[in-house]
Amino acid sequence: MKRRIRVTRLLLWLSLFAFVAPGFAGQARDSEEARDLKTFTDRVQAYVKMQKNLEASLPTLKPTKDAAQIVEHQHALARKIADARRGARQGDIFTHEVTERFRKIIRKAFQGPEGRPARKTILPDSAFKAIVLHVNDVVPEDMPLTTTPPTLLRRLPELPQELVYRIVGHDLTLQDTKARLIVDLIPNAIP
Amino acid sequence: MPAMRRSAFFSCVALAAISVSLYAQELALPLKPDSVRFAVIGDMGTGEKPQYEVAEQIIACRRKFPFEFVIMLGDNIYGGHDPIDYQNKFELPYKPLLDAGVKFYAVLGNHDTPNERFYKSFNMNGQKYYTYKKSNVRFLALDSNYMDPQQLSWLEKELQNSGSDWRICYFHHPLYSSGAFHGSSTELRPLLEPLFVKYGVQVVFAGHEHVYERVKPQNGTYYFTEGASGSLRKGNLSKTDLTAAGYDQDRSFMLVEIAGDELYFQTISRVGLTVDSGVIRRVAKIAGAASWPTVRPGHGGLPGRTVAKAIGVGLTRALTATE
Numbered sequence: 110m111k112r113r114i115r116v117t118r119l120l121l122w123l124s125l126f127a128f129v130a131p132g133f134a135g136q137a138r139d140s141e142e143a144r145d146l147k148t149f150t151d152r153v154q155a156y157v158k159m160q161k162n163l164e165a166s167l168p169t170l171k172p173t174k175d176a177a178q179i180v181e182h183q184h185a186l187a188r189k190i191a192d193a194r195r196g197a198r199q200g201d202i203f204t205h206e207v208t209e210r211f212r213k214i215i216r217k218a219f220q221g222p223e224g225r226p227a228r229k230t231i232l233p234d235s236a237f238k239a240i241v242l243h244v245n246d247v248v249p250e251d252m253p254l255t256t257t258p259p260t261l262l263r264r265l266p267e268l269p270q271e272l273v274y275r276i277v278g279h280d281l282t283l284q285d286t287k288a289r290l291i292v293d294l295i296p297n298a299i300p
Numbered sequence: 301m302p303a304m305r306r307s308a309f310f311s312c313v314a315l316a317a318i319s320v321s322l323y324a325q326e327l328a329l330p331l332k333p334d335s336v337r338f339a340v341i342g343d344m345g346t347g348e349k350p351q352y353e354v355a356e357q358i359i360a361c362r363r364k365f366p367f368e369f370v371i372m373l374g375d376n377i378y379g380g381h382d383p384i385d386y387q388n389k390f391e392l393p394y395k396p397l398l399d400a401g402v403k404f405y406a407v408l409g410n411h412d413t414p415n416e417r418f419y420k421s422f423n424m425n426g427q428k429y430y431t432y433k434k435s436n437v438r439f440l441a442l443d444s445n446y447m448d449p450q451q452l453s454w455l456e457k458e459l460q461n462s463g464s465d466w467r468i469c470y471f472h473h474p475l476y477s478s479g480a481f482h483g484s485s486t487e488l489r490p491l492l493e494p495l496f497v498k499y500g501v502q503v504v505f506a507g508h509e510h511v512y513e514r515v516k517p518q519n520g521t522y523y524f525t526e527g528a529s530g531s532l533r534k535g536n537l538s539k540t541d542l543t544a545a546g547y548d549q550d551r552s553f554m555l556v557e558i559a560g561d562e563l564y565f566q567t568i569s570r571v572g573l574t575v576d577s578g579v580i581r582r583v584a585k586i587a588g589a590a591s592w593p594t595v596r597p598g599h600g601g602l603p604g605r606t607v608a609k610a611i612g613v614g615l616t617r618a619l620t621a622t623e
Contacts, residue, residue, distance in 0.1 A: 253411050256445050262446070
């Protein structure tokens with residue numbers, strides 16, 4: 110009799126554990142995801158803060174009819190940022206964990222029939238020769254922009270207006286819109 | 301005998317040339333008092349001869365149709381973006397218009413750099429997307445290169461708060477297109493079209509495809525592609541069920557006049573040939589519902605269909621309205 114009660118208790122505990130455990134695992138996953146996301150947003154914010162500080166040392170760029178001022182501002186800002194981030198490496202902002210998260214999101218956005226429009230969106234526009242960009246490279250001015258699929262933008266963390274996600278070849282790059290610099294990238298992110 | 305035939309042939313050619321030039325001089329726009337008048341150009345910034353020729357035609361048209369501003373549908377400056385490029389690909393071709401105080405309102409195409417937004421002559425005021433109002437018309441200029449959730453929220457808010465009779469959106473990538481090179485932007489469409497329908501956007505202009513096309517109304521909205529004001533993909537328009545009218549044999553631009561509940565349009569080629577024209581009527585808004593326009597092609601005795609008749613099939617490839 111006692112044995113039967115013990116077995117019943119054990120079974121009850123086991124079923125309770127089976128019910129609760131996935132919840133705990135899910136919570137752990139969520140908190141890991143939140144932590145990785147926070148790492149990313151913190152590093153993005155730190156970059157933007159640095160960019161703003163460096164830009165403040167330049168003459169303010171207001172809308173102007175003088176195209177030379179726009180071009181000079183862009184080049185000067187790019188030089189300052191590249192100097193300040195001389196030691197910057199790929200993965201500084203897209204850390205290993207963040208990269209893995211992003212790869213999963215990107216795979217999801219491009220897979221199956223639902224991903225077909227996104228694939229069409231990133232088809233190359235012209236015969237522009239594919240190039241490999243690195244951190245602190247300036248985006249070539251004659252390189253056509255690839256539209257960043259809006260369905261992907263809905264899945265990725267929002268960026269401040271100083272930065273954009275851009276696809277270059279198969280890489281996902283993080284670009285500074287004013288300096289036109291590659292801030293970081295995930296190579297071969299696009300399946 | 302052969303000499304007579306030759307002379308008859310040359311007479312016919314001369315007659316055709318005269319009729320083309322006379323035809324080109326006709327204006328299909330009513331020039332009503334206090335109307336909103338503008339030109340539409342897209343994919344123009346090549347800095348090459350055809351861009352300058354289109355610009356000359358626009359300047360000539362302005363003598364008869366004094367428009368106040370020009371909307372630019374992106375690819376404003378191809379290739380390099382040095383100061384010389386701004387000069388050769390924008391300031392020089394449109395100099396007479398700039399000197400006359402005509403304003404240009406640009407959007408970014410895939411060949412533009414985001415820093416064009418700081419170029420004052422593009423009137424973007426440092427923004428990648430923006431809005432402005434002319435009389436009873438609300439214009440919303442979007443950045444279709446980067447349609448992120450922030451931009452979509454902004455668009456919805458602006459449309460919600462727009463009290464204007466006419467709501468016109470323009471951006472680079474067409475939601476509907478029969479162009480063989482890119483075709484329709486099927487990823488953007490489900491994001492933007494529901495907002496256009498919900499808030500009664502009557503007319504949308506886009507570029508990207510280097511042809512002209514007027515699409516049959518889709519869910520109450522009229523879609524125009526004008527991506528041939530500098531670049532051209534000759535013969536690239538495959539006539540589809542979408543096409544109401546189209547032209548892919550030469551460069552072109554549009555003239556638009558909005559007077560009250562009517563929007564008149566005329567599309568003109570590099571050599572001054574009218575390749576499409578018509579009027580879109582805005583139906584008065586019923587409480588809570590969007591206002592739907594109706595179209596009557598070929599306003600002012602210039603139906604697009606007569607283009608082919610006037611200059612001979614083969615010279616143009618006018619795919620005319622079937623509505």
